[in-house]
Structure formats: structure tokens, C-alpha cells
Amino acid sequence: MGQFGGIESGGTKFICTIGSGPDQISAEERIPTTTPDETIRKVIHFFEPYAAANDLTAVGIASFGPLDLDHNSDTYGFITSTPKSGWQNTDLCGLIRRGLNVPVALDTDVNAAAYGEYYWHKEKRFLDPLLYMTVGTGIGVGVILNGKPLHGLIHPEAGHISLPHNWQQDPFPGVCPYHHDCLEGLASGYAMSERWGQKPETLPDDHPAWILEAEYISLGLLNLFYAFSPTQIVMGGGVLQHPGLIQSVRTKFKEINNQYVRSSMLLEKIDEYIHLPILGNRSGVLGAMAMAIKCVEPG
Amino acid sequence: MGQFGGIESGGTKFICTIGSGPDQISAEERIPTTTPDETIRKVIHFFEPYAAANDLTAVGIASFGPLDLDHNSDTYGFITSTPKSGWQNTDLCGLIRRGLNVPVALDTDVNAAAYGEYYWHKEKRFLDPLLYMTVGTGIGVGVILNGKPLHGLIHPEAGHISLPHNWQQDPFPGVCPYHHDCLEGLASGYAMSERWGQKPETLPDDHPAWILEAEYISLGLLNLFYAFSPTQIVMGGGVLQHPGLIQSVRTKFKEINNQYVRSSMLLEKIDEYIHLPILGNRSGVLGAMAMAIKCVEPG
Numbered sequence: 001m002g003q004f005g006g007i008e009s010g011g012t013k014f015i016c017t018i019g020s021g022p023d024q025i026s027a028e029e030r031i032p033t034t035t036p037d038e039t040i041r042k043v044i045h046f047f048e049p050y051a052a053a054n055d056l057t058a059v060g061i062a063s064f065g066p067l068d069l070d071h072n073s074d075t076y077g078f079i080t081s082t083p084k085s086g087w088q089n090t091d092l093c094g095l096i097r098r099g100l101n102v103p104v105a106l107d108t109d110v111n112a113a114a115y116g117e118y119y120w121h122k123e124k125r126f127l128d129p130l131l132y133m134t135v136g137t138g139i140g141v142g143v144i145l146n147g148k149p150l151h152g153l154i155h156p157e158a159g160h161i162s163l164p165h166n167w168q169q170d171p172f173p174g175v176c177p178y179h180h181d182c183l184e185g186l187a188s189g190y191a192m193s194e195r196w197g198q199k200p201e202t203l204p205d206d207h208p209a210w211i212l213e214a215e216y217i218s219l220g221l222l223n224l225f226y227a228f229s230p231t232q233i234v235m236g237g238g239v240l241q242h243p244g245l246i247q248s249v250r251t252k253f254k255e256i257n258n259q260y261v262r263s264s265m266l267l268e269k270i271d272e273y274i275h276l277p278i279l280g281n282r283s284g285v286l287g288a289m290a291m292a293i294k295c296v297e298p299g
Numbered sequence: 300m301g302q303f304g305g306i307e308s309g310g311t312k313f314i315c316t317i318g319s320g321p322d323q324i325s326a327e328e329r330i331p332t333t334t335p336d337e338t339i340r341k342v343i344h345f346f347e348p349y350a351a352a353n354d355l356t357a358v359g360i361a362s363f364g365p366l367d368l369d370h371n372s373d374t375y376g377f378i379t380s381t382p383k384s385g386w387q388n389t390d391l392c393g394l395i396r397r398g399l400n401v402p403v404a405l406d407t408d409v410n411a412a413a414y415g416e417y418y419w420h421k422e423k424r425f426l427d428p429l430l431y432m433t434v435g436t437g438i439g440v441g442v443i444l445n446g447k448p449l450h451g452l453i454h455p456e457a458g459h460i461s462l463p464h465n466w467q468q469d470p471f472p473g474v475c476p477y478h479h480d481c482l483e484g485l486a487s488g489y490a491m492s493e494r495w496g497q498k499p500e501t502l503p504d505d506h507p508a509w510i511l512e513a514e515y516i517s518l519g520l521l522n523l524f525y526a527f528s529p530t531q532i533v534m535g536g537g538v539l540q541h542p543g544l545i546q547s548v549r550t551k552f553k554e555i556n557n558q559y560v561r562s563s564m565l566l567e568k569i570d571e572y573i574h575l576p577i578l579g580n581r582s583g584v585l586g587a588m589a590m591a592i593k594c595v596e597p598g
Contacts, residue, residue, distance in 0.1 A: 164462070
């Protein structure tokens with residue numbers, strides 16, 4: 001049994017890693033996202049020596065999207081209608097599979113991150129359904145259900161759920177080109193930058209931005225809690241790194257739930273229940289590696 | 300192999316049925332919901348002749364809740380903290396299992412209705428994830444994922460998701476004792492009665508109530524669509540019986556999505572995609588029967 005590749009394919013860089021687990025990484029490289037041709041050629045070049053030595057069993061890819069994940073589709077494994085220039089209709093999965101001649105698993109970056117948090121956690125059985133929300137430039141949601149990332153008609157797009165807009169304290173109309181003031185439109189890092197005229201990481205701790213941010217994130221999170229009834233909620237992404245934000249989200253989440261759902265996870269153990277990723281900012285790439293491992297397992 | 304029992308346990312009546320499918324019903328009875336003792340005694344009495352003749356293989360129950368559905372819990376199968384007087388902490392599942400000495404499957408009324416729509420549909424493989432929403436006195440949501448009703452920390456409570464309250468046209472504060480203006484608080488049949496001072500079934504077709512109702516239901520539905528990416532959406536419950544309402548919901552749903560998700564199911568086939576129950580108002584009791592069949596299947 002050889003090693004496994006994980007690729008986190010993002011708008012600015014592709015992170016490529018090879019190994020067999022979070023603590024067994026043989027090599028890793030960051031490749032800038034330029035054209036599909038150049039970028040994918042460099043990705044293949046990174047893995048090629050391992051493939052040639054029969055030391056690469058499979059590769060998993062955690063990618064930006066939208067992706068075609070329908071195995072019955074002619075364009076399965078493609079990046080489809082992305083705004084990322086030059087990357088529309090790119091056969092990401094096929095190019096890498098043919099380049100390396102190994103099985104390739106593909107999922108959205110958020111589903112892969114959710115899977116990483118699920119797969120590499122020691123007590124897997126307590127973690128399903130697992131909900132993963134990332135608040136960075138955008139907002140994305142991944143869900144693990146019955147041990148697998150949730151797909152469906154397409155895949156979850158829960159960054160775009162609507163919620164009560166606090167017009168009284170927040171006249172900002174939102175930045176989503178489709179829905180204006182959906183969750184991503186109001187609470188993404190990009191929305192924060194546009195609303196306050198400065199990047200979230202430069203806003204001081206006592207800025208009212210953070211109270212509003214906690215309100216919107218917890219409203220979105222509670223909607224997803226009522227939808228999925230998850231056993232764990234993992235909060236990733238750069239905005240959540242702000243000191244104290246996750247604590248404010250927990251407090252506000254309990255306040256809005258108003259004891260409607262009375263689980264001890266909410267009432268007594270909310271710090272365990274809503275938590276930062278155990279893999280830090282490596283949930284995506286290590287989730288991709290886990291997908292590679294899983295895709296060659298029997299059954 | 301004997302027949303299967305289905306029970307829909309509601310706040311006003313218990314519907315008991317025995318048979319082997321929607322078109323093979325041997326007998327059916329409606330038992331008024333009085334005390335747990337009396338009601339459950341009559342339920343057992345209905346099924347007893349079949350059980351005595353070895354013609355009852357298993358029973359499924361679709362019940363009002365909240366329910367304890369955790370198989371590891373000491374109170375598995377109990378109705379727990381219901382506002383229904385006298386029914387708190389009732390061992391619904393255990394009393395019926397011991398009374399009839401057959402396996403008993405239990406789920407929420409909405410999960411059971413979702414399962415009925417899934418199980419008795421001819422082309423099952425296209426129907427997962429299936430989302431079922433009922434708009435009656437309250438609003439409930441059931442979800443089938445990977446062939447099974449979704450549970451989790453508890454079970455979905457997606458009638459209580461929040462959404463933008465149209466304060467300009469709707470100063471009504473909402474009726475939910477926990478969240479005021481959540482989906483159920485704004486759009487349930489009870490909310491409609493309280494807002495307009497008359498029951499929804501008495502409101503004329505051209506009353507503004509119906510435009511507002513379509514707006515709130517489609518906002519809630521789109522949130523759940525973004526969360527689950529279902530392959531089918533089934534809309535049950537009395538309020539949805541209002542002529543034209545489901546059509547308004549479809550139109551508004553597409554309008555709010557604003558071509559963000561571009562699936563042909565939305566763009567071209569929304570009448571197939573969002574539809575009334577194939578089992579009419581019998582999704583719950585026939586879902587309960589399907590649960591009974593499933594619970595004795597090997598594997």
C-alpha cells in the first residue's frame with residue numbers, strides 16, 4: 001500500500017500533500033493558481049515521482065466550485081460555471097487521474113474540510129451528522145451524514161441561506177450578487193470589509209462589527225442546527241480566528257434557541273459542541289487525503 | 300409473513316391501519332386521543348386479533364413529539380416534554396410493543412410522512428435526499444437521507460428556522476413562544492388565524508394573506524434547499540391545500556433563488572420538483588407502515 005495524495009484547490013493556490021495521515025506527511029507544496037494548464041501540470045509534476053515508484057495509491061481533491069459531482073454526468077469532475085477566469089469547464093478530476101493513473105476522489109472544499117474533521121477525529125461515532133461552517137472571504141458549509149459528505153441535487157449551498165437582517169443597526173444592504181443580504185451577503189469577510197471600509201483582521205476587538213458578526217453567524221448556524229440536528233459543529237475560516245468571536249457565537253446561539261431544543265450539548269457543553277477545527281487550517285487538504293484513502297477501501 | 304401495522308399518533312386522534320401497502324389495507328380505525336391509558340388500550344385492542352392470529356409482523360408509529368429516539372437512552376420510545384396534557388413521559392413504543400409482542404418502529408410524524416413519500420414512490424433512487432414540509436396548525440420538516448429518516452443530536456426542528464420578517468407589510472409579531480417570528484411563528488396555520496382573525500380555510504383566494512404566506516414558505520423552503528440540496532420537495536399539510544398556494548410558492552422560490560442554483564429541476568421542472576404528497580393526507584400512516592416493513596428486513 002503506497003501513500004495518499006491530498007490537494008486543496010483554491011482560487012489563489014493549490015496545496016499538494018502526500019503522506020498517510022496528519023502526522024505522517026512526506027512532502028507538501030504550494031502551487032500558485034494561474035491557468036488550468038500550468039497549474040495542473042505542476043500538480044502532476046509534484047506527485048509524479050511517487051506514482052512512478054508505485055508509492056501513490058490514490059489522490060483526493062478539495063476544490064473550489066461549482067463542481068459537477070454527478071457520477072452519471074458526462075462532465076463529472078469538472079469545475080463548471082466558476083467566476084474564476086479561465087477555469088470554467090475544467091476537467092480537474094480527469095486531468096489529474098489521467099496524468100497520474102491513480103483513482104481520484106473529488107468534493108467541494110467545504111465538504112472535504114468537514115470530512116477531514118470527521119475522519120481524523122478519534123471518536124468518529126459521535127460526530128455524525130457533523131456540520132462544518134467556514135467564514136472567510138465567503139461562507140461555506142459542508143455536512144457529513146452517515147459517514148459521507150452530503151450531496152443531493154447538487155451540493156449544499158448553505159452559505160446563502162436567508163436570515164433576519166438587523167436593519168435598525170445595520171443599514172448595509174449586503175454583498176451577495178444573487179441574494180444581497182443572505183448569510184454570506186451579510187457576514188462573510190468580504191461583506192465585513194465592504195461594510196466597515198477595512199478588512200476584518202484590522203477591526204479592533206471593541207468594534208461593533210464583532211457583535212453584529214456574532215449575531216448573523218449564530219442566526220445562520222441555528223437555522224442549520226434546526227435543519228440537520230448535528231452532533232458536532234466545527235467553525236473554520238479566517239474570520240473565526242478573531243479572538244472571542246466563537247465565544248460570542250456560542251452565547252448568541254444559546255440565546256436565540258431560547259431553550260427550545262434542550263440538549264445537554266447546548267445547555268451544558270456548548271464549548272465542546274461548537275468548536276474550532278481540530279486540524280486548524282488543514283481540514284481541507286487532510287480531508288482530501290482522507291477521501292483518497294476512503295475511495296480505495298473495499299465496499 | 301403477516302401484515303404490518305401503521306399508527307399515526309396525533310394530538311386529536313390515533314389512526315390505526317393494518318395491511319401491506321397503500322392499496323392493500325385490511326382494516327383501519329380512528330381512535331380519539333384521550334388519556335394515554337385509554338388511547339393505547341384501544342390501539343392494542345385494534346391490532347390484537349391480528350397479533351393473536353400471527354398475522355401482525357411489526358408495527359410502525361408516526362407520532363407527535365418531542366420523542367426520545369436515542370436507542371441508547373433509558374427512555375427510548377417515550378413521548379417526552381410535550382405540551383399535550385397527560386402525555387408527558389409516555390412510553391408509547393414500549394406499551395405497544397409489550398401489548399402486542401411484535402417489533403415496533405417509531406419516528407416523528409414528519410419523518411414518517413417523508414419516509415412514506417420515499418418508500419411508496421415507484422422510482423425510489425431519484426428521491427434521496429427527500430425533503431418533506433408540512434404546513435398545518437404547525438410547520439414540520441422531515442428528511443430522508445441515504446434511505447433513512449434523518450436523526451442526529453435529536454431530530455430536525457426545521458419548522459423553527461428564522462427568515463427575513465417582512466415588517467413593512469406584516470407588523471404581526473409571530474406566534475412562536477420560543478422565537479416569535481420564526482417560520483412556524485409567521486407562516487403556520489395558527490399564525491395565519493391569529494394574524495387575520497380568521498381560519499386560513501375561510502380566507503378568500505384574493506386575500507393578501509396568501510401572497511405573504513407564499514413568501515414566507517418559499518423563504519423557508521429555499522433555506523432548506525440550500526442546506527440539503529434535496530432531489531425532491533414534498534409539501535403536505537392543510538394550508539397547502541389552498542388552491543394556487545403551491546404554485547405561488549414555486550414561483551416565489553425561483554424568484555428568490557434568482558438563478559443562483561441552476562438546476563434543470565428548478566429552471567424547467569419545478570412543478571415536478573416541488574409537489575403535493577403522492578399519498579395525499581396518508582403519508583404519515585403509510586410511512587409508519589413502511590417503517591414497520593423496514594424494521595424487520597434483514598440488514
